[in-house]
Every structure is written in structure tokens, then in C-alpha cells.
Amino acid sequence: MAVSLERLRGRLIDLHLHSDGSISISAARRLAELGGTPLDALSDAEVFDRISVGDSCEDLNEYLDKFVFPLSLIQTREQVAEHIRLLEDELKERGYAYAELRFAPQSFCERGLTQRQVVEAALEGLRASDFEARLILCCMRGADNLAANLETIELAGEYLGNEVVAADLAGAEAIFPTADFAPVFERARELGVPFTIHAGEADGPQSVRDALAMGAARIGHGVRAAEDPALVRELAERQVPIEVCYTSELQTGALEGVGVHAVGELLEAGCKVVICSDNNSVSNTWVGRELMLLSDVLGLGNAEVTQLLLNAVDASFADEATKARLRGVIAG
Ligand SMILES: [Zn+2]
Numbered sequence: 298m299a300v301s302l303e304r305l306r307g308r309l310i311d312l313h314l315h316s317d318g319s320i321s322i323s324a325a326r327r328l329a330e331l332g333g334t335p336l337d338a339l340s341d342a343e344v345f346d347r348i349s350v351g352d353s354c355e356d357l358n359e360y361l362d363k364f365v366f367p368l369s370l371i372q373t374r375e376q377v378a379e380h381i382r383l384l385e386d387e388l389k390e391r392g393y394a395y396a397e398l399r400f401a402p403q404s405f406c407e408r409g410l411t412q413r414q415v416v417e418a419a420l421e422g423l424r425a426s427d428f429e430a431r432l433i434l435c436c437m438r439g440a441d442n443l444a445a446n447l448e449t450i451e452l453a454g455e456y457l458g459n460e461v462v463a464a465d466l467a468g469a470e471a472i473f474p475t476a477d478f479a480p481v482f483e484r485a486r487e488l489g490v491p492f493t494i495h496a497g498e499a500d501g502p503q504s505v506r507d508a509l510a511m512g513a514a515r516i517g518h519g520v521r522a523a524e525d526p527a528l529v530r531e532l533a534e535r536q537v538p539i540e541v542c543y544t545s546e547l548q549t550g551a552l553e554g555v556g557v558h559a560v561g562e563l564l565e566a567g568c569k570v571v572i573c574s575d576n577n578s579v580s581n582t583w584v585g586r587e588l589m590l591l592s593d594v595l596g597l598g599n600a601e602v603t604q605l606l607l608n609a610v611d612a613s614f615a616d617e618a619t620k621a622r623l624r625g626v627i628a629g
Pocket residue numbers: 313315467495517575
């Protein structure tokens with residue numbers, strides 16, 4: 298039986314979702330209004346153009362440029378809280394059962410907020426919606442932000458529990474190699490903060506190997522692992538979840554070398570693949586669309602798509618009781 302979006306409704310899970318890359322047009326208008334600079338002069342098409350890459354996206358660096366405008370809208374306590382609440386409400390509306398939202402607290406500090414104030418505001422927003430979500434705090438690849446990244450890890454350790462569940466490393470992988478951030482994640486390990494790392498997206502298999510050596514519990518993207526059969530075998534043996542974001546990987550060129558069927562190869566090799574959206578506005582997609590796209594490209598049926606959703610539950614950083622509930626939702 299063909300996979301249908303209707304059947305997936307209420308069962309959708311997204312574990313790799315950047316909140317700041319997932320601002321809808323209406324949310325952008327609302328956040329701009331809160332910041333005192335309404336977007337009334339812009340049409341919806343013009344707002345969309347500022348928050349989404351076109352078909353001509355060259356690489357990850359151009360992709361990352363699309364965060365500049367959304368980030369300008371999330372710089373006050375009120376904006377951070379409202380941003381998270383609006384996103385959660387939109388996910389609920391679209392039929393998600395659960396999501397792990399990620400953002401880099403240091404990116405919301407351009408107008409004077411501290412990282413702690415950002416986390417507090419995000420938690421306020423999270424609690425204002427009845428949708429079930431958790432937060433992942435991202436560190437950023439950069440040349441001179443070691444102190445800010447370490448502060449993010451300390452905050453993740455302090456707030457670790459029911460709502461903040463993990464840390465991440467995001468940003469320009471081809472410019473700032475994964476291994477450079479080993480000291481940051483050594484501290485995460487000391488504090489018992491689980492983490493995922495973007496690796497094998499703009500950089501190759503060595504980046505994934507470095508992320509694994511640093512103790513990553515999951516790999517963000519990871520599709521370029523397909524360039525190295527021994528690494529694919531290791532990922533499959535260890536069942537390290539791979540957060541595949543297909544549309545985003547087409548846009549950034551991550552799939553160029555390994556081909557669009559790399560995701561199928563990872564699945565066939567027995568890897569624990571999880572389908573995610575990365576950025577709902579920047580990539581102009583969402584996890585329901587991603588599952589439909591991949592079921593089409595790879596010829597997946599309902600049983601395989603259900604398995605992908607169960608993989609997401611297994612891979613999630615949620616507590617066991619939440620995972621048990623989500624398994625029931627997906628099976629039901
Ligand atoms: Zn990402």
C-alpha cells in the first residue's frame with residue numbers, strides 16, 4: 298500500500314530541526330512586530346525569499362547565509378519565547394507527535410541577552426505550548442568562540458533533564474573541522490551531556506570518524522559516510538543513529554559525491570537512519586514531506602516508513618517513559 302501523509306498524521310517525529318531555520322512567514326511577521334520593526338512593506342513572497350534558499354543554492358556556506366535574517370528576529374527574551382511557542386504550535390498543527398528543537402543560544406545574544414537568558418526564554422516558550430518537544434543546545438563551529446561553546450555545554454549540563462536533553466555542533470563544517478572541537482565535547486562527556494554532531498555533510502568520512510571518537514551519540518546528516526564502506530559498517534554495527542535531512546542535503550550539495558541513493562545504501566547496510574527536516578523554512582520542507590519524498594525515491598512502503606519513525610523514537614534523547622508512549626502512538 299502506498300505511503301500516505303494522512304496515515305502519518307499524529308505520528309511524525311523530527312529529531313533534527315533548527316528552530317531558527319524553521320520560521321514560517323507568519324511567525325517572521327509576528328517576531329518582527331515584537332521587535333518593533335514590522336514587515337508590512339514586504340509581500341509574503343519577499344519574506345519567503347529572506348528565509349528560504351532557492352533552487353540555485355551553491356553550498357553549505359550559502360545555505361547558512363539564510364539564517365542571517367531569521368536570527369535578526371530572535372534577539373529579545375520575548376522573541377525567543379514566542380519563536381519557540383509558535384514553532385511548537387505549528388508542528389502540532391501539522392500532525393507531529395514529538396520533536397527535538399535545536400538552536401545555538403550564542404546566536405540569540407546579538408542584542409545583549411546572555412546565553413542563560415536565552416535558555417530561560419526558550420523554556421518559557423516551550424512550556425507555553427502543550428506540544429511535546431525537547432531542546433538541544435547547539436555549539437557553533439567558529440574560530441574564536443571556544444568560551445561561548447563551553448558556556449553552552451555548561452548550560453546544557455545545568456538544565457539537563459526533562460526539557461533540555463542534549464548538545465550539538467553546527468555551522469560551517471568545511472571551514473572548521475570537527476576535530477578542532479574535541480575540548481568542547483570532552484567537557485560535555487565530563488558533565489554527562491549527550492550530544493549529536495553535524496558531520497559528513499560538507500566534510501567527508503573523517504569528520505564522522507572524529508565525531509564518533511569524540512563520543513557523539515548521533516550523527517547529524519552523516520550521508521558522506523557512504524564514501525567509506527568500512528565506516529558504514531561501523532555505523533551499522535554500533536547502530537549510531539544518522540539524522541538524514543534529504544532535501545537540505547540536496548541543497549547544500551552533501552549528496553553530490555555519494556549520489557541521491559546514499560540514503561538507501563545506508564538503510565540497506567543496516568544503519569539506524571532517522572529522517573529529519575533540518576530547517577522547515579530555509580529548506581522549505583517538513584518531515585512529512587521528507588518521508589513522502591524518500592518513500593518515493595527509495596520505493597519504501599508503510600512498514601519501512603513505520604520503521605523509520607520507530608528508529609526516531611529509539612534515537613531520541615527523551616526519557617524511556619516518553620519513548621514507550623511514542624512507540625504506542627506510532628504502532629496505534
Ligand atoms: Zn542541521
